[in-house]
Amino acid sequence: HDTKVYDIIISKETLAPDGFTREMYTINGQFPGPLIEVNKGDTLVLNVYNDLEDETSIHSHGMFQRGTPWYDGVPGQTQRGIPSKKSFAYEFKVNQSGTYWYHSHSNAQYIEGIVGPLIAYDPDDPYLEDYDDEIIVLLQDWYHNDSNPLLAAFMNPANVDGDEPTPDNGLINGKNSYNCSWAPAGSKCVSDAPLALFKFVQGKRYRIRIINTSAFAEFIFSIDEHPMDVIEVEGMITKRHTIHRLPINIAQRYSVIVTANQTIGKYWMRSEMETACLAAQSDHLNPLVKAIVEYEGYDNDGDPKSVAWAETPENCVDLDSSNLKPYNEQNIPDVDYKLIINVTFHPDDNGIVRGYINNSTYILDAKHPTLHKVFNNVNEYPADQNVYIIEKNKVVDIILSNNDDGIHPFHLHGHVFWVLGIGQNGTSPDYKFLNTKDPIQRDTVTVPPQGWAILRFVSDNPGVWGFHCHIEWHVQSGLVMEFVTQPDKIRELKAPYEWEQL
Ligand code: C2O
Numbered sequence: 001h002d003t004k005v006y007d008i009i010i011s012k013e014t015l016a017p018d019g020f021t022r023e024m025y026t027i028n029g030q031f032p033g034p035l036i037e038v039n040k041g042d043t044l045v046l047n048v049y050n051d052l053e054d055e056t057s058i059h060s061h062g063m064f065q066r067g068t069p070w071y072d073g074v075p076g077q078t079q080r081g082i083p084s085k086k087s088f089a090y091e092f093k094v095n096q097s098g099t100y101w102y103h104s105h106s107n108a109q110y111i112e113g114i115v116g117p118l119i120a121y122d123p124d125d126p127y128l129e130d131y132d133d134e135i136i137v138l139l140q141d142w143y144h145n146d147s148n149p150l151l152a153a154f155m156n157p158a159n160v161d162g163d164e165p166t167p168d169n170g171l172i173n174g175k176n177s178y179n180c181s182w183a184p185a186g187s188k189c190v191s192d193a194p195l196a197l198f199k200f201v202q203g204k205r206y207r208i209r210i211i212n213t214s215a216f217a218e219f220i221f222s223i224d225e226h227p228m229d230v231i232e233v234e235g236m237i238t239k240r241h242t243i244h245r246l247p248i249n250i251a252q253r254y255s256v257i258v259t260a261n262q263t264i265g266k267y268w269m270r271s272e273m274e275t276a277c278l279a280a281q282s283d284h285l286n287p288l289v290k291a292i293v294e295y296e297g298y299d300n301d302g303d304p305k306s307v308a309w310a311e312t313p314e315n316c317v318d319l320d321s322s323n324l325k326p327y328n329e330q331n332i333p334d335v336d337y338k339l340i341i342n343v344t345f346h347p348d349d350n351g352i353v354r355g356y357i358n359n360s361t362y363i364l365d366a367k368h369p370t371l372h373k374v375f376n377n378v379n380e381y382p383a384d385q386n387v388y389i390i391e392k393n394k395v396v397d398i399i400l401s402n403n404d405d406g407i408h409p410f411h412l413h414g415h416v417f418w419v420l421g422i423g424q425n426g427t428s429p430d431y432k433f434l435n436t437k438d439p440i441q442r443d444t445v446t447v448p449p450q451g452w453a454i455l456r457f458v459s460d461n462p463g464v465w466g467f468h469c470h471i472e473w474h475v476q477s478g479l480v481m482e483f484v485t486q487p488d489k490i491r492e493l494k495a496p497y498e499w500e501q502l
Contacts, residue, residue: 001041006034008058010104010114011051018169018176019193020144020183025052025104025113032138032174032213033102033116040097040122046090048082055081055366058090059105060118061251062234062443064414068092069463069490070499072413074105075366077464077482080502081106088502097122098235099209099253101138106366108147108472111215115140119209120235126327127231131207131257135198138174139210139248139271139289141167141217144183154473155352162345162353163279164216164473170273170289172196182284196291198269200260207231209255212248215472218274218407218446220318221246223293224267224306228256230324234442235416237327243319244309247274249409251444251470254319264295266304277407322422324440332418332436335456336394343447343469343479344403355469355479362386362468362480370482371464372500374490386481390459393486398455398467399429402447408474409446410453414465414485416441417455425450444470462489 013026027033038044050056059073071090072078082088097120104114117136143150143165150165169178173196180189200206208228210221222228222245230241232255246254273287292304309316344356354361363384370387381387390396398417402408418441420434429452447453468480484490 001043002039003043003045004038005045005047006036008033008046008048009051010048010056016188016190016193017171017174018142018178019180019190020168020178021188022144023146025109027114027116031113033114035136036102036116036118038094038120040120041095043091043093047087048090049087050082050084053084054109055083055106056109056114057081057105058102060090060100060102062098062100063092063094064096064461065092065463066095066461067493069414069493070371070495072463072465074413074466076364076369077466078371079369079499081366082502088498094120096120096235097125098232099211099255100235101211101213101253103213108151108215108476110213111143111472112147115213117209117211126237127207127257130205132204133206135206135208137172137208137210137221137269139212139214139219139221140171141214141273142169142171142176143215144168151476155477157351159353161279162477164471166278166282166285167215167217167273168285170217170219170271170287172269172271172289172291175291176289179286198291198293199296200293201296202260202264205257205259207255208258209253210246210248211253212250214250216250216277218247218249218277219271219289220274221248221271222309223258223269224304224308225262226258226267228258230319231255231257233321233324233440234444236441238440239325239327241324243317245316245318247319249407249444249446251409251411252442260295264298266295266298266300267293267306268304268308269293270308321419321440322435325438326440330418330438332439332456333395333458335397337390338397338399339388341398341400342403343401343408354477355474357386357479357481360384360386361478363478370484371490374464374484374487375495377491388481388483389487390483390485391487393458393460395456395458400447400453400455402449402451405449407446407449408469408479409444409471410467411444411470412455412457412465412467414461414463415457416443417445417457419445420454420456422446422448423452424448428452429454459483459485462486462493
């Protein structure tokens with residue numbers, strides 16, 4: 001196995017991803033950030049240099065960090081932030097494969113460009129012979145304002161309903177066009193910025209890895225006239241499952257196989273923002289984000305004339321993730337602990353609407369990470385850190401009840417969980433109807449409005465692991481908790497000096 005080393009320089013640049021010019025963050029001057037590629041079993045080194053004025057961090061989303069919990073990249077939980085003009089190296093073994101991503105875990109920074117794809121290849125992937133080439137599609141919502149003022153307006157008593165900032169646009173691989181007549185007077189904006197372009201060769205089969213790196217938006221992804229076979233969900237290989245449209249929530253990933261078996265031509269790739277999730281409806285937002293798929297050998301400058309799946313609903317199959325089946329047989333252990341988690345939103349004493357987990361809202365303390373406290377033998381944690389200690393290797397069910405009327409994509413660090421059940425508004429969790437035979441495993445699950453989810457994981461990875469709604473605004477407003485798993489085992493690990501000193 002190899003060691004793969006990547007330099008990650010985070011800096012501020014002036015760019016116009018969708019034709020609207022703004023100052024934003026880049027990695028090595030690029031947006032989205034560079035592709036990080038490893039093979040299962042490799043060691044990955046991320047040499048991060050922080051060229052920003054603010055602290056930053058890099059979290060490798062979905063990586064287990066087994067034996068290296070200090071490299072999970074979460075200020076306040078697993079590390080102190082990387083100071084301005086300083087370097088910090090993350091180094092960990094990747095004993096897993098699949099489609100992942102990396103992002104800043106500091107404030108709401110990642111929504112301004114600190115995101116990129118992370119792919120771990122498996123030489124024994126059972127689908128290797130079933131595709132000829134790979135394509136990465138990174139989806140995201142996009143704001144034209146800096147995250148700090150957006151955050152200040154969101155976390156403000158004047159925002160009585162707790163409405164999240166509405167995105168200005170959406171991007172595919174960092175590109176889209178924008179209607180500049182919507183841009184504020186005086187902005188630098190070009191209306192016909194180029195869309196992302198993907199090349200197909202007729203007859204070839206593509207593994208398309210789709211990653212939603214949004215702050216707020218769920219998307220429905222599709223390619224006109226090309227069905228997709230889902231084969232992977234967040235590192236878990238699934239049985240082939242044919243669909244036409246793929247709902248993908250924040251931080252979720254899928255691989256699909258698409259065969260270029262249509263007439264040589266141009267086709268729309270569509271990523272439709274679910275506007276129902278937007279608290280404030282905006283007439284300055286085009287929720288349909290597009291890119292172009294062009295077959296080699298086609299030379300015609302016009303736009304694609306292809307037809308969306310949505311226009312023929314009787315023939316259109318959207319993914320229902322409960323229909324996905326694991327490729328390998330699952331042996332689901334029985335539960336040891338049941339942890340009930342209630343999600344609510346209400347104003348705090350200052351009138352600021354915050355997110356609550358079991359009536360406690362998370363207050364970030366970036367200077368005093370929980371993992372430092374564990375090494376210092378602290379056994380009690382501040383109530384507003386929402387710490388849940390799991391002493392031993394146990395099977396834990398998170399029974400999550402969403403008492404809010406928004407959708408929440410919940411993510412668990414350092415693990416995957418089996419999705420035993422998801423329930424809509426009007427139902428309540430019932431163990432009789434859970435799937436304990438062949439559920440999928442993933443690290444980010446969509447919990448429906450006023451609905452619930454039951455997630456089973458094994459606490460076999462000593463460390464401090466965040467569990468939070470991945471809507472970036474909700475991370476900031478406190479919808480976060482952390483598991484301290486096997487603290488005695490954590491203390492047997494040897495944390496690196498550079499990490500302690502950070
Ligand atoms: Cu994508 Cu707390 O992570």
